Amino acid sequence: MYELFKDLGDWLVSGEQWTGPDGIGHRLAEHLQYSLLATLVAAAIALPVGLLIGHTGKGAFLAINLASFGRALPTVGLVVLVFLASGLSMWPVYVALVALAVPSIVTNTYAGMTAVDPDVKDAARGQGMRWHQVLFQVELPLALPLIMTGLRLALIQVVATATIAAYVSFGGLGRYVFDGLAQRDLVQVLGGAVLVALVAVVLDLGLSGLQRVLFRHRPA
Amino acid sequence: MNRRTLLGGLFAAASVPALAACSSGITSLDGGGSAGGGGGSSKDGVTIGTANFTENQVLGFLYAAVLEAAGVKTKVRPNLGTREILIPALKGGDIDLLPEYQGALLHYLSPKAEATEEGEMQNALAMALPAGLQVLPYGMAEDSDAFVVTQETADKYGLSSLADLKKENGKLVIGAAPEVKKREVGAVGLKDVYGVEFKEFKSLDSSGPLVKGALKKGDVDVANLFTTDTDIVANKWVVLTDPKNLIPGQHIVPLIADRKADSTVRKALAELGNVLTTADLTELNRQVDKDKKDPEDVANAYAKEKGLTK
Amino acid sequence: MTIDWSWIGDHTDDLTTLTVSHLQAALSAVFFGLLISLPLAVVAHRIRPLRGVLLGLSNVLFTIPSIAVFVLLLPVSGLTRTTTVVGLTIYTLVVLLRNTVEGLDSVPAKTKEAAKAMGTRPLRALLTVELPLALPVIMAGVRIATVMSISLVSVATYIGDGGLGQLFTDGFQRNFPTPVIAGVVLTLLLALVADALLVAVQYVLTPWTRRRA
Numbered sequence: 001m002y003e004l005f006k007d008l009g010d011w012l013v014s015g016e017q018w019t020g021p022d023g024i025g026h027r028l029a030e031h032l033q034y035s036l037l038a039t040l041v042a043a044a045i046a047l048p049v050g051l052l053i054g055h056t057g058k059g060a061f062l063a064i065n066l067a068s069f070g071r072a073l074p075t076v077g078l079v080v081l082v083f084l085a086s087g088l089s090m091w092p093v094y095v096a097l098v099a100l101a102v103p104s105i106v107t108n109t110y111a112g113m114t115a116v117d118p119d120v121k122d123a124a125r126g127q128g129m130r131w132h133q134v135l136f137q138v139e140l141p142l143a144l145p146l147i148m149t150g151l152r153l154a155l156i157q158v159v160a161t162a163t164i165a166a167y168v169s170f171g172g173l174g175r176y177v178f179d180g181l182a183q184r185d186l187v188q189v190l191g192g193a194v195l196v197a198l199v200a201v202v203l204d205l206g207l208s209g210l211q212r213v214l215f216r217h218r219p220a
Numbered sequence: 221m222n223r224r225t226l227l228g229g230l231f232a233a234a235s236v237p238a239l240a241a242c243s244s245g246i247t248s249l250d251g252g253g254s255a256g257g258g259g260g261s262s263k264d265g266v267t268i269g270t271a272n273f274t275e276n277q278v279l280g281f282l283y284a285a286v287l288e289a290a291g292v293k294t295k296v297r298p299n300l301g302t303r304e305i306l307i308p309a310l311k312g313g314d315i316d317l318l319p320e321y322q323g324a325l326l327h328y329l330s331p332k333a334e335a336t337e338e339g340e341m342q343n344a345l346a347m348a349l350p351a352g353l354q355v356l357p358y359g360m361a362e363d364s365d366a367f368v369v370t371q372e373t374a375d376k377y378g379l380s381s382l383a384d385l386k387k388e389n390g391k392l393v394i395g396a397a398p399e400v401k402k403r404e405v406g407a408v409g410l411k412d413v414y415g416v417e418f419k420e421f422k423s424l425d426s427s428g429p430l431v432k433g434a435l436k437k438g439d440v441d442v443a444n445l446f447t448t449d450t451d452i453v454a455n456k457w458v459v460l461t462d463p464k465n466l467i468p469g470q471h472i473v474p475l476i477a478d479r480k481a482d483s484t485v486r487k488a489l490a491e492l493g494n495v496l497t498t499a500d501l502t503e504l505n506r507q508v509d510k511d512k513k514d515p516e517d518v519a520n521a522y523a524k525e526k527g528l529t530k
Numbered sequence: 531m532t533i534d535w536s537w538i539g540d541h542t543d544d545l546t547t548l549t550v551s552h553l554q555a556a557l558s559a560v561f562f563g564l565l566i567s568l569p570l571a572v573v574a575h576r577i578r579p580l581r582g583v584l585l586g587l588s589n590v591l592f593t594i595p596s597i598a599v600f601v602l603l604l605p606v607s608g609l610t611r612t613t614t615v616v617g618l619t620i621y622t623l624v625v626l627l628r629n630t631v632e633g634l635d636s637v638p639a640k641t642k643e644a645a646k647a648m649g650t651r652p653l654r655a656l657l658t659v660e661l662p663l664a665l666p667v668i669m670a671g672v673r674i675a676t677v678m679s680i681s682l683v684s685v686a687t688y689i690g691d692g693g694l695g696q697l698f699t700d701g702f703q704r705n706f707p708t709p710v711i712a713g714v715v716l717t718l719l720l721a722l723v724a725d726a727l728l729v730a731v732q733y734v735l736t737p738w739t740r741r742r743a
Contacts, residue, residue, distance in 0.1 A: 021420050071677045072721030074684040076695055077714040080702045084710065085531050088433040156593055163595035167688075169422065169430045169439075177598045179423050181688060182398035184304035186602060193598035200593035269609075269690075274703060299699055300609055300690035314608045428703050512537065512706050 007187040008194065022175065024195065031172035031199060034162045038094055039155050042101030046154075047147070050106045054113020054143065055135050063110045070103030075161055083168050093165040100161055101154035108150025112143030148211040152204055159200040163192075173199070262480045265293035269300050269315030273426040274515065275363060275448055278504045279319035279472060281519035282492060289529035290488040298515070302399045302426075303328055310477065311350060317485075320475040322358055323468025324365065327404040336465055345473075352478050356486055358471040359493025361501045363448040365405055365467050366459045367394075373441050374458040381461040385416040385442065395431045395440030398423035405467055406444065413466045418442070448502040450510070472496075495526050534708040541709075549716055552693025553724070555686070556679035558615045563622030563675060571630035572656065585628060592624040596685045604689065614686040621682060622675040629671025633664030666739055669732040673725055680721045684713070694720075 011017055018024045053059045075096050082092035116139050124138045140147075163174030176192030179185070266287060270280035277298045284294040297315060300306055303324070309315050322341050326333045329348035335341045338358060345355045369379055377388050385392065400406035401421050410416040422439070424430035427446040435443040435457070442460075445452055452459060474489045504522055507513045523529040538545070574581040599617045607613040637660050645655040661668075684695025692699075697713030700706070733740070 068673075068677055068721070068725055069718070071674065072681050072718050072725075074681050074695065074698070074714060074717045076684045076687065077698045077710055077717065080698045080710050081531075081707065081714060083429075083702065084705060084707045088430070088437055088439065160593050160595050163597060166423070169424050169434065174595065174597075175423060177595055177601065178688075179398035179401070181597070181601045182302045182304065182423075183402050184302070184308065184604075185402075186605065189598050189601045193594045193602070196595050196598070197590060197593040201590065272699070272703070297609070297690055299687070299696065299703075301688070305604070305609070305689075308604075309609045312608045314610060425703075429705055509704050512534070512704060512708075514541075 004186060004190060008190050011187050011191045012194075027171055027173050027175055028195065028199070030165075030170070031159070031162055031174070031196070034093060034097065034165055034170075034172055035155065035159045035199075035203075038097035038162070039101050039151070039158050041094070042098045042154060042158075043105055043151060045098070046102045046105035046150075047109055050109025050147075050150075051113065051135065051140070053106070054110045055131075055139060057114075060110065060114075063106050067103040067107040070099065073099060075100060075164060076167070079164055079168060088169060090165075090170065092168050093162070093170060096164065097158050097162060101158050104154040104157065105147075105150045108153065109143065109147045112146030112150075113139055115146065116142045144214060145211065148207065148214070152207045152211075155203055155207065156200045159203060160196060163196060260479070262287075262292050262482050262485050265295060266317050266480050266485065267315045268294055268296045268317045268319075269306050269309060270296065270298050270319065271303065271306060271426070272299050272301055273428060273446075274508050275446065275501065275505050276319055277515040278501070278508060278519055281516045282496065282523060283317060283319060283474065283489060284516075285520050285523035286488040286492045286528050287485060289523070290484050292484060292488070296516070302397070304399055307475075310353060310475065313477070316477045316480045318475045320355070320473050321363060321470040322355075322473050323470045324403075324405055325355070325473070325475065326468065327409075331404040331408070336468055338469055338471055341468065342473075349475075354476060354478055354481055356474040356476060356481065356489050357493060358473040359496055360471070361493075361496045361498045362469065362471050363446050363498070363501065364470040366445050366447050366452070367410075368435070368443050368445050368452060368457045368459050369441060370435060370438075371456055371458055379458070379460060381463055382410065382414050382416065382466065383463055385410070385460070386414055389415075389417045390419055392418055392441040393420045393422055393439070394418045394442045394444070395422040395424045395434045396444035397426040397431070400444050409466045413464050448498065448505055450502060450506045472501075492523075492528060495528060496522075531707045531711075533711055534706075537708045538712055541712075545712060545716065548694050548696060548713075549720060552680070552683050552695075552717070553720055555611065555614050555618060555683045555691070555693055556676065556720075556724075559618030559622050559679045560626075560672060560676050562615065562619045563626045564672070566619070567623055567626040567630055571627055571634060574627070574631050575634040581631065585631065588624040588627045591620050596621060596682055597688055600686055600689045609690050611691060613689060614683070614691045617686065618679050618682055622679055625671050625675045625678065626668075629674075630664065630668050633667030633671075634660055636667055637663045662736075665736050666732065669728065669735070673728045676724050676728060677721045680717060680724060684717065 012024075016023075020026070050063070053063050078096045078099060079092045082095045086092065120138060120142070121134060124134045129137070162172050163177055165172045166174035166178040173192050173195045176188045176195070180188030180192060268280045268283050270276040280296045280298065284296050287294045300309065300315070303320075306315070306318055307328070310318055322338065322345070326335065326341050326345050326348060329345070333344050333348070335344040342355065342358060349355065367382060373379065378384065394407065396406060401423065402408065407418070407421055422434065424434055424440070427444075427449045431440070431443050431445065432451055434440045436455070445457075447459070451457075472493070476485070500522065504518050507518045508515050520529070570584055574584045596617060599620060600613055603613045603616055607616065641659060641663065642655065645659045650659065683693045684698055686692035687695030687699045694713040694717050697709035701708070701710035701713075
């Protein structure tokens with residue numbers, strides 16, 4: 001075990017490991033690209049849905065079931081299915097990652113919206129605010145902490161799962177995991193795993209920092 | 221979260237097995253099956269492991285068919301991974317028998333082996349194998365590694381042999397299974413023997429949809445395929461010749477744990493080896509890949525047709 | 531992308547075997563996950579400083595790609611079911627540990643004081659008062675962990691196990707959608723049925739929550 005971690009240290013700091021198409025720098029950039037793009041697309045789909053369900057109170061049943069459905073969807077199966085339909089392209093990766101991220105964002109956004117005190121909403125309407133003003137000026141700011149939790153959860157899952165891109169010939173840090181498996185090179189596998197975990201933790205800390213900044217400007 | 225806690229987490233992950241190892245009795249893959257790897261003679265059954273490509277699964281089920289006909293209980297574990305994963309599993313007793321390929325196995329065990337003739341390779345294998353494992357006599361059928369380009373690429377760069385690749389050093393992209401990057405019969409040997417250096421090595425799969433798809437699309441210029449793959453002929457791809465004999469003969473050879481290699485097992489596998497030809501194997505692969513038949517059904521039907529089983 | 535129904539008809543036995551194997555792996559993982567996280571949760575609930583450490587650790591484990599965990603276990607447990615179950619168990623911990631701790635936290639202090647005042651011993655109070663009251667939150671965790679494990683089993687196909695996941699690699703290698711579709715549908719069904727059964731179990735185990743609702 002000690003040897004493995006010593007070799008991991010050597011692997012992580014060796015210069016050649018960081019350069020070229022299979023270098024950590026390039027793989028890291030690919031991994032970030034897959035993860036961030038997928039999470040952004042998922043947010044663009046899931047945030048409006050969650051806000052709408054939360055605002056109107058309709059479709060809550062759908063939102064909750066979507067979450068358990070999404071959790072049950074086997075990512076490997078989805079990737080293969082889209083691969084067979086679309087051939088060698090990035091579609092399998094993005095479809096699977098977006099499908100993974102959407103449920104966490106929808107349910108948390110919905111939960112955040114329902115947690116807003118109905119009296120506050122009534123008061124806003126009583127002041128003559130239009131529905132969109134209530135949504136964006138009252139409900140959204142109050143629901144923000146839970147919405148951010150959903151985004152953070154989605155991002156962590158996506159970063160860990162973006163590893164799968166390597167299964168369908170693409171890059172990212174998963175390349176080290178899949179290549180290491182095929183070559184039975186455990187140092188490479190561990191290196192890939194540690195880097196993925198590190199990216200997830202760093203991005204999560206970044207988002208929670210952002211959340212704190214947003215909180216500070218929130219009307220009390 | 222700092223590095224120390226992170227690594228601490230990994231340590232915790234790695235130390236859980238000690239806790240869960242005691243559960244293996246309940247959760248063992250073997251279930252109630254009588255054919256468990258790891259112990260006893262062939263009378264306790266033989267577990268056949270196979271690699272992550274069609275042909276190896278066909279071979280695994282062929283082994284199973286002839287062994288069952290000889291009264292040996294078998295269990296086939298399909299799609300376990302690469303040689304790099306399978307051989308440690310064989311040593312560890314998770315599996316007992318593997319369909320292997322002479323030259324590729326030899327170069328895995330001793331990368332700088334020089335034997336090229338079948339008999340020499342058989343002797344070299346016997347020397348190179350770790351204690352407890354042996355190869356049985358090799359069969360007629362052969363499946364080599366091939367480095368393949370499209371007709372278009374061959375014309376464009378004037379490629380007909382592996383030696384021709386050198387003049388395009390640093391320009392071409394090669395696609396192959398990830399393990400080929402580190403293998404002698406692969407990127408390492410191409411560099412050592414032919415002085416070929418690629419612009420990029422793309423990790424794909426073993427003569428599967430990724431590497432063939434990438435070759436068709438032009439994502440890779442050179443692809444590592446198997447000579448028994450019918451898509452080579454179907455697509456009129458060009459197999460680069462190997463004037464310096466980098467790619468050794470690849471007769472199919474059973475690799476087995478000593479304790480399972482009794483006379484019944486040896487006789488049954490030898491009979492199969494003397495019947496199965498390269499053309500037969502290519503056709504069986506085609507039935508699985510193109511006709512979507514089960515490797516097991518294809519193997520059983522073949523064994524019956526050839527009178528190897530009743 | 532068409533479904534070859536005759537293939538499905540010819541493979542009902544195989545599909546059944548894989549489904550059973552799939553479920554067995556997932557349920558074993560939840561079982562061992564509970565076995566590990568219950569005592570850890572009690573520790574985390576009682577000893578505050580350990581709480582952040584334990585929850586943080588389980589969070590970090592969650593960020594490691596599951597494929598990597600399976601591969602890293604190979605030198606220890608080889609190409610066996612044990613590798614699959616241990617790997618999956620690690621992923622159940624994050625949900626089970628968190629929910630169990632939160633469940634224990636949700637027990638009102640007054641209730642605990644009452645138990646103490648009546649002279650109930652700490653262990654007995656834990657087993658007869660705190661854990662039962664924490665059950666709804668714990669069960670919510672068990673449901674998530676079960677569904678998650680059922681979805682995750684298929685990743686073990688990369689180390690030659692993986693239950694229904696074997697249909698994915700098979701369909702992939704042969705450009706054959708039917709087994710893949712069958713695998714995805716069966717996985718979803720398995721998750722939905724398991725979740726419904728757990729809801730029923732919870733209903734039976736916590737009669738008091740019904741009266742309150």
